[in-house]
Amino acid sequence: MKLFTKYNRINILASILIFLGGCIAFYFVMDHVLVKQLDESLETEQAEMAQYAKQHGNLPEIVNTNDQQVYVKEISQPIATAVYASSKTFNKNEQKKELMRQLVFGLSVSSKHYQITVNKSQEETEDLLKLIVLIAAVMVAFILLAGYIINRMVLKRLWQPFYSSMHTMANYQLQQPLHLPATTIEEFNLLNSTMNSMVARVEQDYQVLKEFTGNAAHEMQTPLAVISTNTESLMQDEAVLLHHHATISTIEEAAKRLSRLNQSLLLLTKIENRRFELDENVQWDVLVKQRLSELGRLATSQSLHITVHTVPVTTVFHQQLADILISNLLGNAIRYNMEGGSLNIELNEKELVIANTSPIPALDSTKIFNRFYRHPETKAEGNGLGLSIVHQLCNRAGYTLNYHYTGKEHVFTIRF
Amino acid sequence: MKLLIIEDEPSLNKSIVDYLTDRQYLCESASTYADAIEKVECYQYDCIVLDIMLPDGNGLKLLQQIKANNKTEGIIIISARNELDDKVAGIELGADDYLTKPFHLPELAVRISAIIRRKNLQGSNLLLFEEIQMDVPGKAVTVNNKALLLTRKEYDLLLYFIINKNRVLSKNAIAEHLWGDDMDMVDNHDFLYTHVKNLRKKLLQAGAKDYIQSIYGIGYKFSIA
Numbered sequence: 293m294k295l296f297t298k299y300n301r302i303n304i305l306a307s308i309l310i311f312l313g314g315c316i317a318f319y320f321v322m323d324h325v326l327v328k329q330l331d332e333s334l335e336t337e338q339a340e341m342a343q344y345a346k347q348h349g350n351l352p353e354i355v356n357t358n359d360q361q362v363y364v365k366e367i368s369q370p371i372a373t374a375v376y377a378s379s380k381t382f383n384k385n386e387q388k389k390e391l392m393r394q395l396v397f398g399l400s401v402s403s404k405h406y407q408i409t410v411n412k413s414q415e416e417t418e419d420l421l422k423l424i425v426l427i428a429a430v431m432v433a434f435i436l437l438a439g440y441i442i443n444r445m446v447l448k449r450l451w452q453p454f455y456s457s458m459h460t461m462a463n464y465q466l467q468q469p470l471h472l473p474a475t476t477i478e479e480f481n482l483l484n485s486t487m488n489s490m491v492a493r494v495e496q497d498y499q500v501l502k503e504f505t506g507n508a509a510h511e512m513q514t515p516l517a518v519i520s521t522n523t524e525s526l527m528q529d530e531a532v533l534l535h536h537h538a539t540i541s542t543i544e545e546a547a548k549r550l551s552r553l554n555q556s557l558l559l560l561t562k563i564e565n566r567r568f569e570l571d572e573n574v575q576w577d578v579l580v581k582q583r584l585s586e587l588g589r590l591a592t593s594q595s596l597h598i599t600v601h602t603v604p605v606t607t608v609f610h611q612q613l614a615d616i617l618i619s620n621l622l623g624n625a626i627r628y629n630m631e632g633g634s635l636n637i638e639l640n641e642k643e644l645v646i647a648n649t650s651p652i653p654a655l656d657s658t659k660i661f662n663r664f665y666r667h668p669e670t671k672a673e674g675n676g677l678g679l680s681i682v683h684q685l686c687n688r689a690g691y692t693l694n695y696h697y698t699g700k701e702h703v704f705t706i707r708f
Numbered sequence: 709m710k711l712l713i714i715e716d717e718p719s720l721n722k723s724i725v726d727y728l729t730d731r732q733y734l735c736e737s738a739s740t741y742a743d744a745i746e747k748v749e750c751y752q753y754d755c756i757v758l759d760i761m762l763p764d765g766n767g768l769k770l771l772q773q774i775k776a777n778n779k780t781e782g783i784i785i786i787s788a789r790n791e792l793d794d795k796v797a798g799i800e801l802g803a804d805d806y807l808t809k810p811f812h813l814p815e816l817a818v819r820i821s822a823i824i825r826r827k828n829l830q831g832s833n834l835l836l837f838e839e840i841q842m843d844v845p846g847k848a849v850t851v852n853n854k855a856l857l858l859t860r861k862e863y864d865l866l867l868y869f870i871i872n873k874n875r876v877l878s879k880n881a882i883a884e885h886l887w888g889d890d891m892d893m894v895d896n897h898d899f900l901y902t903h904v905k906n907l908r909k910k911l912l913q914a915g916a917k918d919y920i921q922s923i924y925g926i927g928y929k930f931s932i933a
Contacts, residue, residue, distance in 0.1 A: 513788035517810035521723035537925035
């Protein structure tokens, strides 16, 4: 839900409630005022009749109109109080029941007591009231509608800088300048300046990280080179070799593994930091065939049964990274295969499927792309980073990488 | 053949110098940018081994300087950073080869030998070892002046052996030379064994003596004794 929609909902709901409450209060106040006015006119009537009776010694002549009817009843006891009431009474003149305001009071003329009832129609008051409330309601509706439309039009324009900033941020990539334009709105300026300073900090951290990875590589690879070259020198001493060949070859092997591990980690870091631009056309079918012919020669020692079905597929990727991707997948499929096993490669416009047999049972598909994940039965020669690299590469290019086990073959699928 | 080794790590510098001296090269070493630039300007070398990360300067700048002086030395970069950018920049600036640390010394020897051969096209391009003769540009091998047919891998293996003759070579180093990064893919030691066996058989059949010695637990050595 958009902020504006949410705000509008609350706003309109509150407005409606307030206006509704206002209308009800308004209704009762108006009702009260108008009835009071009616009562005053009834009181005037009473006063006039009393005045007349006092002056002339008899009751005035009763003239009934549409609005006002007077009924006189002679009674034995005088009535001291005057009583006001509203009631639905039959109006003889209009021949229908209508709401009347009634005043009943006593009047004594020449020792005779009368109960006088004055009725005045309250209908007009009611009509007036209804009209006033209707006008109020329509006004409220218009105010709400106008408010909504104005909000919609104005807010859209007001939020424009926000959306343009968001658009700029979405397209932002590290090591590119970020331009968030200044606006006249304080909050957006705050947002933009915060973003700008945040990006500057990230850039700085990134720079530090980049230097760190480069330096770490240098600092580690050089000692490794020292180890491996000195091991080679040591090999030349026949006497040493005779007694320590196992030790020497273990050192050599370990230095090699450490160096590969270091290089793989650096590669992963570089992919994660988006250090590579994917802007080259990669012909996957050519690449797969080429890598397969190179690796396939190595694979012949296991007498693998290899089947390949490819159609020409070209996507935008990175030549060297594509090579790493294919090498890792094919390498795994060959390395972890078994004597007399099979390797099936299927490439079409939508996907690349690599399926291979292996003595290793199904792998844990939730962990398989984690760094350093290795199946317990796997020979220790891999560094556990190959599939992480493939996974990162696929992520980077927006491809999906899936693994499943058919009970006989391990199947890796890349959907372009 | 005169070489200059520019490497700031003293023990690595020493290993390289020792190994290459043993290969009959005349080696000088420099461990700083300043030292290197002085040597490059004063003397003439056949090949320069250049580490691009030096404590007091960038090796790529040094490379630019060398090329700006119209020097004709072959240059091989050794770098700890396996960065594509550096590799491309280095080759564009006129380096002949690029080797990532850590590397095997026999590999460095092969690369240097290839560069020197390319630089001295007018000179002899024949590699001789007793009755074996390798014509490197023509990729032809003769034993006692009779042509010997080898597969590409067998040829590469023989070249590697002859350039690094009289040295114990580990199976890892040989495999890495022959198959590069793909060497991890299969049990390469069996595979290497097959190639060595085939090469030995062909050499013996052609009338050469058996120069390939197996060194138990390590690898091979190509030598007379």
